[in-house]
Amino acid sequence: MTDPARIRNFSIVAHIDHGKSTLADRLIQATGTVADRDMKDQILDSMEIERERGITIKANTVRLDYRAKDGQDYVLNLIDTPGHVDFAYEVSRSMRAVEGSLLVVDASQGVEAQTLANVYQAIDAGHEIVPVLNKIDLPAADPDRVRAQIEDVIGLDASDAVLISAKSGLGIPDVLEAIVHRLPPPRGDRDAPLKAMLVDSWYDPYLGVVVMIRVMDGVVRKGDRIRMMATGAVYGIDKLAVLRPQMKDIAELGPGEIGVFTASIKQVRDTRVGDTITHERRGTDTPLPGFKPAQPVVFCGLFPVDAAQFEDLRDAIEKLALNDASFSYEMETSAALGFGFRCGFLGLLHLEVIRDRLEREYDLDLITTAPSVVYHLHMKDGTMRDLHNPADMPDLTLVDHIEEPRIKATILVPDEYLGDVLKLCQDRRGIQLNLTYAGSRAMVEYDLPLNEVVFDFYDRLKSVTKGYASFDYQITGYRQDNLVKMQILVNGEPVDALSMMVHRDRAETRGRAMVEKLKELIPRHMFQIPIQAAIGGKVIARETLSALRKDVTAKCYGGDATRKRKLLEKQKAGKKRMRQFGKVDIPQEAFISALKMDG
């Protein structure tokens, strides 16, 4: 057990790619936590998909031992957080477990949208914040300008920001000293009943569910019987450990400490992040305030390309869900696609990550249907229903009105691209809330419908600003609007997997874009194929895919038969990546590509 006065708990937060995980590497190395020969870049990003994409998806904790310049030994608990907006929830819950934050800002890029979002969260959590200017090795680094920006835009004193290069290791000793001297120690009563916060949990193939906790009061020991206050479930602690970053057994954890335990818990879903853990007997009566669970905001259908793989998909989703409680799923049937699952995600990147993992780790080929947000249907009988799937839209005569989720978006953009950004937001039915300047950069805030943002807003924003804009959002609530369900008919047959909710005023534009896109994506057939977008029974956009008129091999003699047969095998494989709708084969990519808007 460690004296709380010798503990410092902190999260590392920043905009995506500003160097959080690299800084974590240097701190791990400088404290000798991992031997140099075992070190690798972004060592905490251990998931395959994190390493492949070079981003952090899951917050990671590591405990460091540090002998400060004053000769005292300290225990530092570091939480490296993800930068991408989809995983903002990881940041917010991590912050609840610690007292301070290192706010990393790329000295060549300056303050970005997630920098802001993270600072506000850190302030909310009552954190002490130490600004760290990273990447000062880059020729484009301009620490003075960025310091001024931090003061102007965020209103944070940056005069004693620590200047570092996480890559070269420059300034790392100063970071360690700043942690010890500028961040507060945790407080807590060792003699009070046990009160620990359930910060995170995950599934380990060897150990089962691992629960990460932060002890507030009291002491927890191996073998203790504990109760999860929200669920009421009681467990015996089998293993108690700290992360270095491998698990290292420890006899007990006291106030201010962060560690993990296992207790024969079957599923990650049996644990509730934010829950309070206490002893079964003589426990506390006052739980911690807890925090709201992550809410999936984007829903889509996942179907196996090969219908025979449905059971494999079910198996894969269930296994993945053991490990990751952040996505939801339920079975779905589609007239066109057969059996699959309707899944909820924290955002589009999260969707991609989960789909990638399913395809790769479980060797599946999946069709992803149009992502949708959750609409509130207010029925004529006064009840309210959630609509996760446009295909489930009930008879309109039963619906009084529809509400959609809205967000507050914050965008930072160099002045010269501001016009394009405003136009993009306006096109997406945005309402401008605020526009301020910080040097040559504008900060705009928009109220936008989530459904206009979910799919390709971020891609569009990046392309109109050549990558110079940054973007963050928060869901603010629901608002009524003139929303309709748009169907796509291919050769006269509605393709439920392509139907979507749209604003009436945007329906023609979206419908036109969709049918034009589909015309490119669907291969020509031996007959002509009308492709239509319709609302109710009314067609609002139409394209015709002309019929194939000539497709025949000119020469085919004895020696060509084998070649023809081999070609056929390839065509069979190609056909497997198509789905049949009536007489028409639609390639699986069409379901996602058709939604990408060019304007």
Add this chain to the structure above:
Amino acid sequence: MRAGGPSAYLPPMIPDPAPPAEPLALYVHWPFCAAKCPYCDFNSHVAPRVDHEGWRRALVAEIARMRAETGPRPLSSVFFGGGTPSLMEPETVEAVLEAARAAWGFRNDVEITMEANPASADAGRFRAYAAAGVGRLSLGVQALDDRALRALGRLHGADEARAALRLAREVFGRVSLDLIYARQDQTPEAWAAELAEALRLADGHLSLYALTIEDGTAFGARWRAGRLRGLPDEDRAVALWEVTQRLTEAAGLPAYEISNHARPGEESRHNLTYWRGGDWVGIGPGAHGRLTLGGRRWATEAVRAPGAWLAAVAGRGSGEAAREALPPREAAEERLMMGLRLAEGVEEAALGPLGDLEARLGPLEAEGLLVREGGRLRATERGRPLLDALLRAILA
């Protein structure tokens, strides 16, 4: 090549059977050409020197080897293809035909065809080929227009082709000629005029091929680099196809196969063997064969590179590179792919291994692309130019 040699995979030779054996076709591949044409993806090569004596021996040896496998079956046709078989020494043609006759024997109505180029040197050997036993000549005219012939990289001119054709008609009992259409900048009107002349010059058979740009050819590379202009778009391709059908029908030489037109009775019997799923022995570099032996259909394939083939025949007594027993399903797929090329179509009875095709055929029939009648399945006039798409719809 599998250990033990190919014969290890064939049933032992069956003693001369009582019932009359199924006839057999023989294909002989001659892989050399005077120059490589830019559109050609055949197994054809330009060689500075050819050891004619060695090739003769090897072809004759292959005939003997195959005879041991097939047992006695009369040959209904022999076809010298290439490459340019009209570069063969007449002695070689004679030796091959002599060996084939000795090995299998010829049916009375045997059809012996040779492909030939119209260049005058080749034409000079026509009489000698006829004397060796060739009865049908297939002349690679390709175009009756000098500019087009140059664009196609051909060594002969249009007048040379006309002369060769006249000579061939004098020398051989039957003559066919090949033309390539859907060429760069070719209009349907120009093609109609050219085809009309060809029909006047023709004997009873024409092969009319729409130019196809193949990977691995000079045209393929030029096309990919965007330097092959003036090729027809789909509208023009369809117009050219339609002109072809209209003129040949009017002249009494309708298409009996996608690209082959004949006065009834003048069809190439050898090629019909391929399309009707008969048996043939293929010898020479890269030649394929199909043999029904012991109730199974075998696909054979010879070593492709001429030098390697020659070495294989001399060294290990077989030019074969691979053989496989086609599973019934694949054999039936092949039947369908080949059979639908014919105007007469394919017997439905041969498609049994493909299972119930109703769900696939029904809509195509309703669409007017296929018909089923008299126990046969065939592509309609509308379906034939879409045959590849039809086959995908049925089989993929």
